[in-house]
Amino acid sequence: MSANSKNKEEAYNGIKELVEKFKSNYKQFHSSDYNETLTRQDFINPFFEYLGWDISNKEGLSQTYRDVIHEDKLKVGRDTTLTSGIRQSPDYSFRIGGNRVFFVEAKKPSRNLKEDSDAAYQIKRYAWSGKLAVSILTNFEDFAIYDCSKKPSSNDKASMSRIEYINYEDYLNRFDFLYDTFAKENVLRGSLEKYNADTKSKKGTESVDIDFLNSLDDLRIKLASSISKLNSLSLRDLNFAVQHIIDRIIFLRVAEDRGVENYGDLREACSGSNYYKNIVEIFKKADGKYNSGIFDFSKDKITQNIEVDNKVIKEIINDLYYPKSPYEFSVISVEIIGNAYEQFLGKTITIGNNSKAKIELKPEVRKAGGVYYTPEYIVDYIVENTVGDKIKGKTPKEIANIKIVDPACGSGSFLIGAYKYLLNYHREYYSKQGKKKFWGSKEDAITEDGELALWVKKQILINNIFGVDIDSNAVEVTKLSLLLKCMENETPASIMNNQSLFNERALPSLDENIKCGNSLIGNDFYSGGDSLNIDIETQYKINCFDWEMEFPNIFDRKKKEVKAYHITFAIHNSRVSERMITYKVNKGEVLNLSEEDELFITKSIGEVILKNDIKCLAYNISRDHVHILLVCEDKELPEFIRKIKGKSSQKFKEYLNIPKEEVFHLWAQKYDAKEIDSDKRLYNTIEYINNNRIKHELPENNGLKPIILSFLCGQNAEVCNYTDEYNDTNGRNNAKAHNGLQPIANDNAGIQKQGVVTPCYDNANNSKKLNEISKIESYYMDTYKTTEEHNGEKQTDNIENTYEEKAHIENALNMEIECKRQTYNIDIARKRQTYNIDIAHNGLQPIVVRVQDAINKAFNQYEDGGFDIVIGNPPYGAELMDIERDYLERKYSLNNTNTAALFIGLSKHLLKDKGVNGFIIPKSFIYASNWESSRELIINDLQELVDCGKVWKEVKLEQVIIMFCNNSEVETYKASERNENNIITVGKIDKKTFREFGFYLNAVSNEELNIAYKMISSKKTVNDYCINKLEGNYQNKIIEKYNKGALKVLGGKNINRYYYPNTIKGFLDKKYIKNNKGVIRENSILAQNIVAHIMNPTPHIKIIAMLSNTIENKDKYILVNTINQLDNISDLNSKFILAILNSKLISWFTYIFVFGKAIRTMHFDNPATSRIPMPSVDLIKKSDKEVHDKLVKLVDNIIAINKKLVGENNPNTKEILERQVRALDGEIDKLVYGLYGLSDNEIRIIENVS
Secondary structure, eight states: OOHHHHHHHHHHHHHHHHHHHHHHTHHHHTSTTSOHHHHIIIIIHHHHHHTTOOTTOTTOOOGGGOSEEEOGGGOOSSOOSGGGTOOOSOSEEEEETTEEEEEEEEOOTTSOTTTOHHHHHHHHHHHHHTTOSEEEEEOSSEEEEEEOSSOOOTTOOTTTTEEEEEEGGGTTTTHHHHHHHHSHHHHHTTHHHHHHHHTGGGOOSOOHHHHHHHHHHHHHHHHHHHHHHHSOOOHHHHHHHHHHHHHHHHHHHHHHHTTSSOTTHHHHTSOSSOHHHHHHHHHHHHHHHHOOSTTOTTTOOSGGGOOOOHHHHHHHHHTTSTTTOOOOTTTSOHHHHHHHHHHHHTEEEEEOGGGOEEEEEOHHHHHHTOOOOOOHHHHHHHHHHHHHHHHTTOOHHHHTTOOEEETTOTTOHHHHHHHHHHHHHHHHHHHHHTOOBOTTOSSBSBOTTSOBOHHHHHHHHHHHEEEEESOHHHHHHHHHHHHHHHTTTOOHHHHHHHHHHHSSOSSOOOTTTEEESBTTOOGGGGGSTGGGGOOHHHHHHHOBOOHHHHSHHHHOOEEOOEEEEEEEEEBTTSSOOHHHHHTTOOOOOOOOOOHHHHHHHHHHHHHHHHHTTOEEEEEEEOSSEEEEEEEEETTTHHHHHHHHHHHHHHHHHHHTTOOTTSOOOSBOSOOEEEEEOSHHHHHHHHHHHHTHHHHTTOOOOTTHHHHHHHHSTTTTOOOOOHHHHHSSHHHHHSTTHHHHSOOOOOSSOEEEETTEEEESSTTOOHHHHHHHHHHHHHHHHHHSOTTOEETTEEOOSHHHHHHHHHHHHHTOTTSOOOSSSSOTTOOGGGSSSOOOOOOTTTTTSOOOOOHHHHHHHHHSOEEOOOEEEEEEOOOSSOOOOHHHHHHHHHHHOOSOOOHHHHHHHHHHHHEEEEEEEEEEEEGGGGTOGGGHHHHHHHTTTEEEEEEEEOSSTTOSSOEEEEEEETTOOOSEEEEEEEETTEEEEEEEEETHHHHHHSSOOOSOOHHHHHHHHHHHTTOOBGGGTEEEEEOOOOGGGOBSSOOTTOEEEEOGGGOOSSSOOSOOSEEEOGGGOOTTTTBOOTTOEEEESBOEEEOSSSSEEEOOEEEGGGSTTGGGEEEOTTEEEEEEOSSSOHHHHHHHHHSHHHHHHHHHHTSTTOSSSOBOSHHHHTTSBOOOOOTTSHHHHHHHHHHHHHHHHHHHHHHHHHTOOOHHHHHHHHHHHHHHHHHHHHHHHHHTTOOHHHHHHHHHHO
C-alpha cells in the first residue's frame, strides 16, 4: 500500500469516528451550552488533522511557516459576531510555505449555516479580501464551500456563491472529494488550483485589488470635490492633500482591523460640529504613537488647516466599515493594497465646473497604455535571485550593511518583496541558530510566538531598504506599504513594549530611505546655461535628483581592511601532498612547462589581475610553481585565487588545443597562503619571490619582465636614475635603495614541498651559507664583466663589492641569511654604493621600481560606495522633453533614450563592485538594434536571462528579466523562461554566442545552436548580397479616392509570398514624393517590414517577400514604410535570394537567432538582414550553379501558379493550385536545407516547429 493510500485510509477511519460521535450525541452538540470553542476542539480540529494538517503545530515551526494560524486572537470589542461589525479575522488560516491557501470559519452546531447569510458574508468577506478563490464555513454538522472570487455583499443570501454544501452524514460518501481537494498532501500537488479551474464558470470577475482601486477613486473624487469647493488650493496642493488624507485613513483602518487601534475610532470621530477636525486630532495622536512620517504635520502645512464637508467625510469613513465595506483589512495583504495603489498613482485629479473633481489618467500613463503592477511571483523570483543570493549564509550583522534600492519604486512592490524576504531570513536565522539577540543588542529579537520583534523589523527596514520615485505620491504610498508590512502581527501590547524598552515611537521615519526625485537626471542638469531659464513647472516635472548628495553614507568611499598574502600554488602532480599519501593517490604525469608556456601562463594570470583590479606586489613563476604576493581583504582571497587559477588553466587548455570535453588540470587542487604580518616579512617576501628563479637555478626567461611589470601594483612607476637616487648618503638610506627595501633576512619564507609548506633553510649551516655566496660570485662575474654599461651608468665596482661582502659574511656567521642567490644580509647603508640591482624580474635586469609607492597604493585600497542590490520594474518608454532627451543622451551614451535602457545605465552607476541587479524590462532589449549599447554594457556581467513572454495581457510588449553582477566577468549566463506563474531554468548559454549572433540567446537547445552554427559558418549575410532600405514615410498623406496623377500605394499587407495580390492601401499625390523615396526599383525584393508572428501549431514567424517585377506598371506605384526594398548587388539571381528569404529555414533561424522568439516589435530592417546568414554559393562550381538554377526555376513556377490564383474563383481549382504551391514550397525548402548542409535529424527539428 502506498503512503498516500495509507494516509487516506487513516483519514477515512478517523472522520468516520467523528461522524459516529457527532451522530450519537447529536442533541448535546446542538444545545446552546455547546459553543464554538468546544466545536473546534472536539470536531473541526481533528477533522483537518485527519486531512494531514498540523493544526496544533506539533512540528514546532515558527509562526511564518506553520500549517495553520488560529486568528481568533484578533477579535476586538464585546461581541464576536459579525453583525456588530467588530470581528476581525477568520478562525483558521491554512497555509503552504507561509502562503494562505484557504480560510475556515467555524460556528457552533446550533447555527443554521444553510440559511445564515451573516456567516456566509463573513467567510466570503475574509477570503475575498485575502484574494483566496475558495474558503470553508463549517460547524461540523455542515461543510459549506464558497467561491470567494466575487465581491460579496451584505445583502447576499447564504446560498449565493456557495459551490458545495455537505451534511456530516454525507462526509463518508463524499470522502474522496474532500480528501482529494483539501488534504494537505493533495493541496501541495495543486488540488485547489485544479478545483478552482473546474469551478471557474461560477466565479465573479472583479478581484479585491481592482475593487479597492475603484473605491479609492471614489473616495478621491468625493474628497477632492469637497476640498476644492471649500478651500483655495492649487491643483498640485489639492492632489497632495487628497493623497495624504486617504493614506492616513487607510493606515488607521488597517491598524483597527488588525487590533492595533481601537475599532471604530474613525467612525466615532464623525460627530460634533467639525468631523474632519476630530479626525485630524486622531492623525496627530497617531503621529505621537507611530512616528511614521505619514502623520507628520511639521512638514505638511496643508491638510490640518483645510475644511471638509461633514457629510462627505462621514460618508467616506462609513464606506470603509462594515456593513458597507466588503473589505476585511486584517487579511488584505500589503501586496493587494499596493496593486490597487499602483493603478491609483497613474491617475490625477482635475477640477471642472462647480468645483467638481474628475479622475484622469496622467498623460504619460495614457501614452504608455496604463500602469501595471508587477505580479508577485515575478517580484519574488527577482528578489530571491538577487537579495537571496547576496545574503545567503550571512549573519544579521553582515546583512545590516547590505543596501537595496528600487530607483523607480512606484507603490513599492519590489521593496515590499525585498523587505519580506529579509524578515523571513532573519526569523529563520534566529530560529535555526537558537539565538534570540539581534546583533549588538541585549533585547530579544524573537517574540514568544516566533515572530520578529518590532524593533528588529524597524532596524531591518532602516538599514536595508531604499527607494526613489519621481512621483511624490508614489513615495508616500511606498512608505505606507512598508510601514504596514512592518506593523504586521503587532498588537497594542507589543507596540507599548517597544515604546517602554526603547523610549521611541512604534514605527520609523522613512524620509531618509524613500525619496522623491528623477533618478535619471542629476543636479548637473543645471550646469548648462540654457537650463537656468527653465520655468518652475518644467523644473517640477524634471525634478532633478543627486544620488550622492541624497544618500551620502551609501556613496562614501570606505577604506578596505586589507592584508598581504604570500600565495604559492604548483602544477598538477608536481608535488606529493598529504592528501595523496593519505588516500594513496597515484601521482600522474607532470606537465613540464617551457619558457613559452611560462610566458603564456603569466600573461593569462596578469589579465585576471588587471581585469579584477587585484593588487599584486610580487610575482614569479619557476617552471612547476608560482609565487604571488597579493594585498586584499580576507573575504576576497579565495575568489581571487579561484579566478587566477581557473582562468589561466582554461586559457592554457585552449593554448594546448585540448578538446573542450577532455578533463584538464593545470594546477594542483590546493594552494598555500601565508598572511604577512609585519613590514620585515613583507619586504623579505618580496625579495624571496623576486629571486625565486635564481634559488631554483633556473635560467633567465627574457620575456617575463615586461609581462610582470604590466600587472604589478604601481606598474607605472618610472625607472630611476641610479646616480641621482643612490650615490649619496641620503639616497642610500631612503626607501628606494635596492627595490625600495632594506635587504633583511627572511626567516619565515617558505616553499611548498610534498604539499606541505616548510621553512627554507631554517637550520642552514655555515658551509651552506658560504656556498650560496660562491654562487653569487659566479653570477656577478658572468653578468657584470669589466665596465659594462648599465642603464646609462658605468658599474665598475660591483664585483669588487661582492668580494667585500663575502669577507663580511665569513666574519658574521651568526647573522640570518635568506636562501637566495644573493647576499641579503648586506647592510647597504654601510656601503658607499649599492648594487642598484632590481632582481624583481628574474634578478637579471637592473631596474628600480618604486616599491614603497606600490606598497602604499596596495594597502590604501578604498571600496567604492554604492548599493549592493538594484531591483525593480523601470518605466518603459516614458515621455521625455527635448531638454531631458539631450541631457540623457550625453550622460548615458547608450544610443537609446527608452527609459528602461537608461535605468540599466543608471544601475551600473549605482551598484558597487559585485553589486547585483534584477530588472524586468521589454524583451526587445535582447535583440533590437536600438538596445545594442545596453547589451554591450552588461554582457560581461550578465548572470541570468528570463524570457517572460507577455506578463501582462493588456500590454502589447513582451518582457524579460535580466540579472547581472557588476564587474563579475562570468563566461556563461543562465537561460530561463516563464511558464504560467513559474520560472523554469532551461540551461546555460556561453557568452561567446553574443558575439557570434549579435544578441542574447534565450531558451535555445544545443541541437538548435548546432544548426545555427552551420548556417553562420559561411560568414555571409543577406546584407552582403542586398542593400536593404525602408523608405516612403507617406502614411499621413494617403487618400482613399483616386486623384488624377496620383500613385497607387503599397503597404506591407499588400504583398504576399512570391506574388502581388493586386491590392493597394490607397493613393498618394506625386507632389509629396521627395528624392524618389518609395519608388519601386527594377528586380528588387519587396518584404513586409513588420514580421508576422504565428502561434499555431507552434509559435513561429513567416517572412513574406516577393519580386518587384511581379508588379506590372511599377511606375504607377509607390511604397510606404511598411515595406522594405532590397536591391540585389550580387551576381546571384534575385529569385534565388527570394527563395532563401521565403524558406522555412530562414524564418526558423530569424525567429530564434535574430528576434529571440519575440511576438512583437520585429522589423525586417537592415539590422535584421545583417544577421540572417546566406549560404556559400560559387556559381563557377557546377554543383552550386545547378542548385542556384533549380531554385530560380522553382520560383518562376511558383510565381506563375500564384498569378493564376489571383483571378481564380472556383474553389476546386484554387485548391489544386494551392497544392501545387505547397509542393513547390517543399522542394524549395529541401534545396535550401541542402545549401546549409543540414542533416535529416536537423531538418526534422525545423519541420516540427514551423
